[in-house]
Amino acid sequence: MQIKPILSALRRHKSGTILIALQIALTLAIVCNALFIVHERVDKVNRTTGLDETNLIAVSNDYVGAPEDFTPLMKTDLQTLRSLPGVVDAYVTNSYPLRQGGWSTGVQTDPDSKAKGQSTALYFGDEHALKTLGVRLIAGRNFNAGETVTVGRQQQPGTAQVIVTKALADKVFPDGNALGKVIYLAKGKPSTIIGIVEKLTTPWIQNDFVEGDYVTIMPVMFNSSFQQFLVRTQPGQEDAVFKAIPPALYATNRMRVLPDKVGIRKFEEVRRRAYDADRGMAILMSVVCGVLLAITAAGIVGLSSFWVGQRRKQIGVRRALGARRSDILSYFMTENFLIALVGVIVGVILAVGLSQWMFTHFEMKRLSLTYVAIGVVALLALGQAAVFAPALRASRVSPVEATRSV
Amino acid sequence: MFSYYLQLGLRSLRRNPVLTGLMVMAIGFGVAASMTTYSVFRATSRDPIPQKSSQLFNTQLDNWGPDKLEKGEPPQALSYKDATALLRAHKAKRQTITYPIGVSVIPDNAGRLPIREGAYATGADFFPMFDVPFLQGTGWTLEDDEKHASVVVIAKSLNDKLFDGGQSVGKQLNLDGHLYRITGVIEDWAPQPLFFDVPNTGGFDEGAKVYVPFNRAVDLKLPNAGNNSCVAEPGEGWDNYLRSECIWLSLWSELPTKAEADSYRQYIEGYAADQQRAGRFSWAPNIKVRDVMTWLDVQHVVPKESQVSLIVSLGFLVICLVNTIGLLLAKFMRRAPEIGVRRALGASRKDIYAQFLIEAGTIGVAGGVLGLILTGVGILGVGLVFPEPVARLATLDPVLIMLTLVVAIVASLIAAFYPTWRAAQVQPAWQLKSN
Numbered sequence: 001m002q003i004k005p006i007l008s009a010l011r012r013h014k015s016g017t018i019l020i021a022l023q024i025a026l027t028l029a030i031v032c033n034a035l036f037i038v039h040e041r042v043d044k045v046n047r048t049t050g051l052d053e054t055n056l057i058a059v060s061n062d063y064v065g066a067p068e069d070f071t072p073l074m075k076t077d078l079q080t081l082r083s084l085p086g087v088v089d090a091y092v093t094n095s096y097p098l099r100q101g102g103w104s105t106g107v108q109t110d111p112d113s114k115a116k117g118q119s120t121a122l123y124f125g126d127e128h129a130l131k132t133l134g135v136r137l138i139a140g141r142n143f144n145a146g147e148t149v150t151v152g153r154q155q156q157p158g159t160a161q162v163i164v165t166k167a168l169a170d171k172v173f174p175d176g177n178a179l180g181k182v183i184y185l186a187k188g189k190p191s192t193i194i195g196i197v198e199k200l201t202t203p204w205i206q207n208d209f210v211e212g213d214y215v216t217i218m219p220v221m222f223n224s225s226f227q228q229f230l231v232r233t234q235p236g237q238e239d240a241v242f243k244a245i246p247p248a249l250y251a252t253n254r255m256r257v258l259p260d261k262v263g264i265r266k267f268e269e270v271r272r273r274a275y276d277a278d279r280g281m282a283i284l285m286s287v288v289c290g291v292l293l294a295i296t297a298a299g300i301v302g303l304s305s306f307w308v309g310q311r312r313k314q315i316g317v318r319r320a321l322g323a324r325r326s327d328i329l330s331y332f333m334t335e336n337f338l339i340a341l342v343g344v345i346v347g348v349i350l351a352v353g354l355s356q357w358m359f360t361h362f363e364m365k366r367l368s369l370t371y372v373a374i375g376v377v378a379l380l381a382l383g384q385a386a387v388f389a390p391a392l393r394a395s396r397v398s399p400v401e402a403t404r405s406v
Numbered sequence: 407m408f409s410y411y412l413q414l415g416l417r418s419l420r421r422n423p424v425l426t427g428l429m430v431m432a433i434g435f436g437v438a439a440s441m442t443t444y445s446v447f448r449a450t451s452r453d454p455i456p457q458k459s460s461q462l463f464n465t466q467l468d469n470w471g472p473d474k475l476e477k478g479e480p481p482q483a484l485s486y487k488d489a490t491a492l493l494r495a496h497k498a499k500r501q502t503i504t505y506p507i508g509v510s511v512i513p514d515n516a517g518r519l520p521i522r523e524g525a526y527a528t529g530a531d532f533f534p535m536f537d538v539p540f541l542q543g544t545g546w547t548l549e550d551d552e553k554h555a556s557v558v559v560i561a562k563s564l565n566d567k568l569f570d571g572g573q574s575v576g577k578q579l580n581l582d583g584h585l586y587r588i589t590g591v592i593e594d595w596a597p598q599p600l601f602f603d604v605p606n607t608g609g610f611d612e613g614a615k616v617y618v619p620f621n622r623a624v625d626l627k628l629p630n631a632g633n634n635s636c637v638a639e640p641g642e643g644w645d646n647y648l649r650s651e652c653i654w655l656s657l658w659s660e661l662p663t664k665a666e667a668d669s670y671r672q673y674i675e676g677y678a679a680d681q682q683r684a685g686r687f688s689w690a691p692n693i694k695v696r697d698v699m700t701w702l703d704v705q706h707v708v709p710k711e712s713q714v715s716l717i718v719s720l721g722f723l724v725i726c727l728v729n730t731i732g733l734l735l736a737k738f739m740r741r742a743p744e745i746g747v748r749r750a751l752g753a754s755r756k757d758i759y760a761q762f763l764i765e766a767g768t769i770g771v772a773g774g775v776l777g778l779i780l781t782g783v784g785i786l787g788v789g790l791v792f793p794e795p796v797a798r799l800a801t802l803d804p805v806l807i808m809l810t811l812v813v814a815i816v817a818s819l820i821a822a823f824y825p826t827w828r829a830a831q832v833q834p835a836w837q838l839k840s841n
Binding site for chain 2: 030279354
């Protein structure tokens, strides 16, 4: 290949060359990092909860007035919900996956331990919880009807029986023999693990205290004015049940509030709201990447066209001296490749530097090198595609141009 | 001369519509992306109470012990024990404790359903301290605080709902079955970031519609509707909860001078040292007394999304500029012969500068207008990326409109500087010779 003459020609167009290389470098740095953010967010949005999310409705309810004991009200409401036509089952809890608010506490195997213990999210429920959520019990048994206890507002709950996720069981008992073992929650009373469910995520999509699916379900009725009811409907009955819930609940007891936006939600709405910010960020970054690549390509087309125009006479001379059209085409393609190569080399350094900076400032994950590699290939290809049309035009310059003045 | 150069510039731009379009789009997109993300950043990082932010202080104090803390930062909130002790000591001009409560308003009319409203339990000083704007009446008094009076301040929108916007001072309000006397109606007031309750709102929230006295709320055992963190089991019942080390209260103090702030800080330090001497804390005092902006900064109120997208869009703007430099260079240098002729006919370098900068300026104006339209679209789309309470804050106000145009024009002039310089360097003799 005629690399040497290309290099010496480039030396005469320093500023243009540097500008294209710089643009490619910067584009690579931004696009790699933006795509990485997109990938991270898409991964997050696609996380499963372990629930059967279809035909599931969440009701957020607040009792008005200040009775000493809310449990009779809750029990009546549960009866009302369970007896609605089209309802499979229902239970009452403090929180559920993707709700973005809930309780966490530490799990210990030794009640006298000074350490904080493995963090776990706490879900309250009863024997109807697993069926309503649609999670799979893989070991042990469900709660019994008589095991549910009432817990007051300012108490840390501790129950004799708990069901935990497999993730938590394996974390606390790495040998895999968690079933039947005793754990202590927040240094409270001893709790025996009576069942293990396959998967159930925490209420938070990001939380410093609970990473991973470390969840404990307790047979508890939480004596508070503020409650979450979960309702599973028969397939095809979701809309009908959704409409029937508010009048049924108000008919049972008017002294309650079902808040405007979050009062009654289908679970798909819960999921949508939870991941709004992440989905938006992924869309924004994708759009930015698309526009950036388009602008970079347009820049290359513009500058290359200018060069072709400037060098028509030179091209004509080469053609007159016997250069084939393919020689001219490959000249410009190679020229762009060389410039882009320098650009991507600088770009890789910038991309890694930017990622490192974001890692220290925003606690973001470090850029995976796969993305850098994809970015490099994409930008080299983009450069070649962008220069193709101007190069083709150059190759069509006729040898007669050699005799013309500019 | 200006209008002549402007005409020349416009004609030249029309000659290469594709190239011109590319430049206008590059500037427009670059500016729009930066301005849209900047609008969010500006909204989330602004000073919520500029006239007083350096005089208002949040108090933090380690009642948990160093091994329970992350990076040595004292807990975000105070226990009842500490908050009330520090309030009683009265070492600041004004002081108030706040915590969010959930209350339901029960309408007099039995046919209407109860309404749930966001509410805070706080002290009388809350209103003058934070310059809360009143529409009717006033806040309650310090005496009301001491008497544990059943009084309430409500916001305009609730007043509209319950009393059709009429005079309601002196009337009764039924919250969860308890009657309160309305002392004042305020505007729907929610400074953003909601600095006085960052732990529970993250800084962005609609704000409350109901404010009740702290002492009365504690008497009624109104549970805290916000975060509650306990390092040890508080024991059963409300009184045990008040005695516990659970943290759930914010304490704010108004300290108008630096001397007052310093002596207040010393007092808090001394208080913590006393607790250590008394055997309650087995660790050295670890306290923080921070003014509004420092507090917002330490609590990372500006969302990560907002910062990352601002950085990415600034990078985007830089790339658009580099691109524009390249395209302008191509465009200007293509006219080297024309420049040569003009120079040979006596145009000075200054004239060339003027002509080409004006031409670039017109691109900047066009890019700015496009950028403005796209910024408008972008701000409408902000709701896709940012949570609703944050997105609401991003608005296209006159300042942002001006800024968008200025940034676009300045950016295009910066981009034009090098190509123009190159154009001005064109040697007349060379160009004439080759012709």
